[in-house]
Amino acid sequence: MTEQITDLNYDPDPRGSLNWKVFITPGVPTVSDDLPPGETVRMWSPISSTLIYGERDAVLVDTPTTVQQGVALADWVVASGKNLTAIYVTHGHGDHFFGIGAVQDRFPNARAIATADVVERMRWQVSPEVLEGLWNKRFPGQIPERLVMAEPLEDDTFHLEGHELVAVEVGHSDTDNTTCLHVPSVGLVVAGDVAYNDVHQYLTESVSHESRLAWIAALDKVEALRPRAVIAGHKRPDNDDDPRIIEETRQYIRDFDRLVEETVSTRELYDRMLALYPDRINRGALWGSARAVKG
Ligand SMILES: [Zn+2]
DSSP states (O other), X not given: OEEEEEOOOOOOSTTOOOEEEEEEEOOEEEOOSOOOTTOSSEEEOOEEEEEEEOSSXXXXXXXXXXXXXXXXXXXXXXXXXXXXXXXXXXXXXXXXXXXXXXXXXXXXXXXXXXXXXXXHHHHHHTSHHHIIIIIHHHSTTTSOSSOOOOEEOSSSEEEETTEEEEEEEEEOSSSSSEEEEEEGGGTEEEOGGGSEESBOOOOTTOOSHHHHHHHHHHHHHHHHTOOSEEEOSEEOTTOOOOTHHHHHHHHHHHHHHHHHHHOOSHHHHHHHHHHHOTTSBOHHHXXXXXXXXHO
């Protein structure tokens, strides 16, 4: 497990400042018979969960996929010594919310919350179609039996020890109806899968040119918040959280978009992207994106 602690030394008001730290669930092998050329296993990307905390209380953003991963995250939150008041879900992909139950087992009073649109996406994600068609295939016997839904937020703003936390709806990014959690008092954006940090991006749900433009527009919205730190939902564990990842994520989409036009096959698109991004984590995600576009 990797833990990164950010001490801001930044205290804008007498309430005391918020801090955050990031728990990274490592990338793991999954079951798939559609392997990228030359690879022997289809991986899942590392997943970030962010604990935003004050003197006593904390809010957790996103929880990972499997039973074991959820328990490991819950143990880490317990070890922080903070009182968890809420679990915020950035978007409706199972690898960002299946672990809610494991965390609530330790913090029964922590409410799971998300925007109303994200809650809708979560419901679809736990439908038999998606659960059997994707999750139980890739992670057989590892997905929690009890999957907890978030409650829809009535207001986009909630509070942690007097500081505002703002759910910012940015529309389509790596799926539809995605959000970031903005903490204005410390300049933090927990970006969910709007921004990636040195990990191949999941463009499987961005098959059209328009949807790729929409993801770029979502990143423009994040940039307009002028964050000091941006936590990507999928990041290389040792990387920092510099806002430069906003532009890196956009550039990857622009390159993919251009190469979709310049290539004819899955393999050609995959190879051309890999030539530009040889070192990003999880080539399987790129293979999936190329497949989705080229068939
Ligand atoms: Zn994700």
